[in-house]
Amino acid sequence: MTTTTPQPLSFTGKGSEYFKIWIVNLCLSVLTLGIYSAWAKVRRLQYFYRHTQLADACLDYHGDPFVIFKGRVVAFILFGSYSFFIETNPKIGLSLLALIMLAMPWMLVRSFRFQLHNTSYRGLRFSFHGTIGAAFVSFLLMPLLSYLSLGLLWPLARKQITHYLRSSGAYGNCSFAFHGTTGQFYKISLMTFASVLLYLIAVITLGGGLISVSEGMAKGIAVTVAILMFLFGTLFILDIFSVRLQNYIWNNTSLGEIRFVSELSAGKLFLISLSNGLLIFLTLGFYKPYADIRLTSYRIGCLSIQTDADIDSFLAKRESEVAASGEEIAEMFDMDIAF
Amino acid sequence: MRVTANYYDGLNARRYSVELELQNGLLLLHGENIRHELKPEQYKISNRLGSSPRVLLLNNGARCEISDSVAFEQLLAQLNHQPSLVAHLELSWHFVLAIALITLALLTSGYFFGLPLAAEKIAYRISDNTLVLIDKQLIKSIDDELMQPSKLAPARQQAILKRLQMLKLPSNGVKPRQLLFRASPLIGANAFTLPGGTIIVLDELVMLSKNDAEIIAVLAHELGHVTERHALRQILQASVVGVMVGWLVGDISSIIAIAPATLLETRYSRDFERRADNFAAEVLKLNSIPPRRLFDILKRLEQDRSLAISEETQHLTDFFSTHPATSERERILSESYNKGK
DSSP states (O other): OOOOEEEEOEEOOOHHHHHHHHHHHHHHHHHTTTTTHHHHHHHHHHHHHHTEEETTEEEEEOOOHHHHHHHHHHHHHHHHHHHHHHHHOHHHHHHHHHHHHHHHHHHHHHHHHHHHHTEEETTEEEEEOOOHHHHHIIIIIHHHHHHHTTTTTHHHHHHHHHHHHHHTEEETTEEEEEOOOHHHHHHHHHHHHHHHHHHHHHHHHHHHHHHHHOOTHHHHHHHHHHHHHHHHHHHHHHHHHHHHHHHHHHHTEEETTEEEEEOOOHHHHHHHHHHHHHHHHHTTTTTHHHHHHHHHHHHHHTEEEEESSOHHHHHHHOBOSOSOOHHHHHHOOOOOOOO | OOEEEEEEOSSBOOOEEEEEEEETTEEEEEETTEEEEEOGGGEEEOOOOTTSOEEEEETTSOEEEEOOHHHHHHHHHHHTOOOOHHHHHTTOHHHHHHHHHHHHHHHHHIIIIIHHHHHHHHHTTSOHHHHHHHHHHHHHHHHHHTOEEOOSOHHHHHHHHHHHHHOOOOTTOOOOSEEEEEEOTTTOSOEEEOTTSEEEEEHHHHHHOSSHHHHHHHHHHHHHHHHTTHHHHHHHHHHHHHHHHHHHHTTSOHHHHHHHHHHHHHHHHHHHHHHHHHHHHHHHHHTTOOTHHHHHHHHHHHHHHOSOOOHHHHHHHHHHSSSOOHHHHHHHHHHHHHTTO
16 A cells, blocks of 8 residues: 655746746737737747646647637637627627537537647647537536526536536546536535625625715715625635635546645635736736736646555556547647637 | 756656767767657757746657756757747847837837727728618617607607707718607716717706707717717727737736726727817807807706715816816817817
8 A cells, every 4th residue: 555645736937937928929919910829829838838847747738829820710700700790780690609609519629629639748648538419518508508497507517517528638548537526516506605695685784784874975985895895705705616616626536546636725816816906907917927927826836636656657557549649630720718 | 968858758658867968960869778869850849938848849759858958058059959039039138128118119009099090990981781780789779778768749859850950060070870869767868879870869968958059069069979980989999908908917807807998998988078079169169059058068967967076086087987077178168169260
């Protein structure tokens, strides 16, 4: 029986260094009216991936900027013509939207495949094996049902998406697996819903009371304080929710004998995001690269892996899945679809 | 010159310690059971990217990660490997500072001149059919959500419409596509111009006016928006600003991204309000209506909205609100009215 030793992931990127990369990327993207942004994306991702270290090796990104560029052109034409037609000829606009929605699962699968196939660790590529049919269920059907059920099915839909994304991934010849349960998704969601509700009631009674008793200047202050409390309090609760969900998802993800441990703290993450936002605003955007580094550094630093065996012996068994996948990768295109 | 590196064969995740050196003009990669003599076309060297580990990618899918960048740079010098221009730019703080200044200059000139100019050019190219459709859509959605039918007597509506039709305009002036009357207790006294050139007058504004000349004065201001297609240009400019700010600020938080975007867009709409005021002054002069009529109704509008605005907060409203402060508008209006008199 070997001991379980956690292996932390670490991020070694530096703000001052990334600032240089960021500003050159920005300048060239503006000068080329956005065309360079595909090349900029590759440099940015390579910087972040190569500074993500695990067991003395780094991740790497292999995306071809020209492929990303082509994907962006397609996306630009699609969404551009949609927003043009929705204003001028709603009939064409709406049928275009329906078309985009129907093609969405296919585009998503392509984009996940592109992202994972172009990520490597120790010379082995990651891969994505999710089917378009399952993507259709997870990204169109379930969200639609959750909408029709007034959100009651939302945690189920969220679990479905997570399960699809996690268990379709692989590293070399080893698949990722997700063990989370629908019950836990419901528990986390319901607790958040209840906390938001309780918090709202508290703010309304407390703030409302204060506003009704104060007069003149004090009234204005009371209103402002109530609005700020409402805004930041709700943001904080939503932050707690997303952190709990992310921790839960990672803690129930495995790769062969490897288990992941995520120890994000909502308070720290909230403080980092808040101070980042403020500094970006005060520096007219120039703090952005430092903010990105701070956030990534914290997020990655909270993640570690655990194995019963020695990680090197686990890794030694991992082999490349297919040798000749080069051609297939070359014809894929990337679509930047944000989640 | 020998550089130590970690080697991965691309078939297995096992790590091998190797050394890299130059031998007979070839790059020699050797370690336990590994020996590659590489010609320049058999490998690629990743560009320098800050302090990230340098990567040597072999054509067969194998790779080397090199963390000792100083030694590797010396080896690269022996190989005559040229860094890319971009990597070169990122190297020195002098270049970076120059690039930061160029970027700032590009973004500000784009914001102040480029974008408004482009939006103006595009706005005048949008066809009439499109404009009619845009307004039709907009009227439908605001009728559903914000507006109620006007309660003004048809004769009164006709009288205002007639006065608008009789109004003399400067040579470039454009009459509205249509004048619509609506009521909206939610919005209060106001009038708007839609992107396609439709003017909507709310009952509350007609009630607030003391005479028809005041309504005509407000319409003259709106005609400025119609003539110069301000609403259309505002939409075009705001959407570009929104996309740019979103892209720059990124995924931090959409709520934090809204504030700067709104601030930046506000400047554009203030400019349009000023231009519409100047246009109104011109129209009023052509039709011998004293500019007082516009200030009078503006003052009443302001009182209608907020009872007490102190001197300091008025300064704030000038910065944050879309309309310039009333006292400032009064000064500019009378200046442009009296110009060349």
